[in-house]
Amino acid sequence: MIDRRTFGKVLGVGTGAAAASLAGVPGVATAEPGNGRGGAPAAAVPTLPAVVPGTHTTFPPLKRVTAGLLDIGYAELGPRHGPVVILLHGWPYDIHSFVDVAPLLAAEGYRVIVPYLRGHGTTRFLSARTFRNAQQSAIALDIIALMDALRIDQAVLAGFDWGSRTADIIAALWPERVKALVSVSGYLITNLAANLKPLPAKAEYAWWYQYYFSTERGRLAMADPDERRDLCRLVWDVVSPTWGFDDATFARTATAFENPDYAAIVIHNYRWRLSLADGERRYDGLEQRLAARPAIGVPTVTLDAERDPFTPAPGDGSSYRALFTGPYAHRLLTGIGHNVPQEAPTAFAQAVVDADHL
Known part of the structure; x- marks a missing residue:
């Protein structure tokens, strides 16, 4: 396990039950259900009750813990000694992407942890001297450090966008810490x-903000609170074209953008991906x-959102299927955009339960 004293050492390490449980959930197509671990018959999988998106708007009072380089702010729901699920948000989002998912899982007996990623919400760097780095391995180590600080040996990890990437990395490099994905x-x-x-033109078009952030104009826009808010709101509109969220929903998440390190983290993340930082x-x-594209062998459910402009056509998971070598299921969520857990909380929560039973 990694604590602050051993943190540097890690850096030197050079259609079965799954389909049945989603029967009747609108807009979900399933494929490749698991049949139980080790070839054993799959255990009965609970079917979660449907929740209308937007039913919940708040979390219990947030908690904080010193973990690695950060003081991490997080929400926690469910029994203290239940099996752990860690839910990881993306950009430009925050923990409220899981505001309907977390209660569903907590009611099922899970201990649900929903942290703010570095640069977001109430999460803060411990030192002003720490480089505001948002490369993928640094963010993944934040979550390992969080698990260590909370004495969590193993958890189900579930995420989207930056959160998917982070969960994938932990599952690939530290599979012993991941019960399911x-x-x-x-x-x-x-x-x-x-x-x-280069990508196909349509794919490049969807990534417009990534290129904007590579310019000084883009950096200045992220540093300006009003420009930043307008830009993030535009991204929500474009990547979730069928999601009828209201101003209050966006405003709850936009408070996470007020973190003093938000602009630096976002700009570095996208510039680093293009080898510009x-x-x-x-x-x-x-x-x-990670450059060697390590396979992921933990039990996994992958989700593609039909209306997400970043979902590869035809959304059947075939473009990445070979990289998941353990028990596996894939779903296509029709009519859903990029912010999957907030747009389709029942389907997302059910995927967590199903992955845990693969």
Whole structure:
């Protein structure tokens, strides 16, 4: 386990039950259900009650814990000694992406942890001298450090966007810490060399803000509170074209953008992905391992959202299927956009339960 004293050492490490449980959930197509671990018959999987998106708007009072380089703010729901689920948000979102998912899982007996990623919400760096680094391995180590600080040996990890990438990395490099995985958009581990190659024009168009952030104008927009808010709201509209969220829903998340390190973290993340900003040498060993596209062998459910512009056509998971080598199921969520857990909380929560039973 990693605590602050041993943190640097890690950096030097150079259709069965799954389908049946979603029967009747609108907009969900299933494929490749698991049949139980080790070839054993699958245990009965609970079917979660449907929840209308937006039913919940708040979390219990947030908690904080010192973990690695950060003081991490997080929400916690469910029994203290229940099996742990860690829910990981993306950009430009925050923990409220899981505001309806977390109560569903807590009611099922899970201990649900929903942390703010570095640069978001109430999470803070412990030192003003720490480089505001948002490369993928650094964010993944934040979650390992969080698990250590909370004395969590193993958890189900579930996320989307940055959260999917983070969960994928932990499952690939530290599989002993991951009981099961739910990953929206499948395998999102970044390969810097591959990112230097052009994508089809339609895919490049969807990534407009990534290129905007590579400019000084984009950096200034993220540093300005009003410009930042308008930009993030536009991204919500574009990548979730069928989600009828209201102003209050966006406003609850937008408070997370007021973190003093938010602009620096967002800009570095997207510039690093395009090799326009350096990471830190202490993470080089981990990045080299990730560049080899390590397979993920933990039980996994992948989700593709039909209306998400980043979902590869035809959304059947075939583009990344070979990289998941353990028990596996895939679902396509029709009519759903990028913010899957907030747009389709029942389907997302059910995927967590199903992954835990693969």
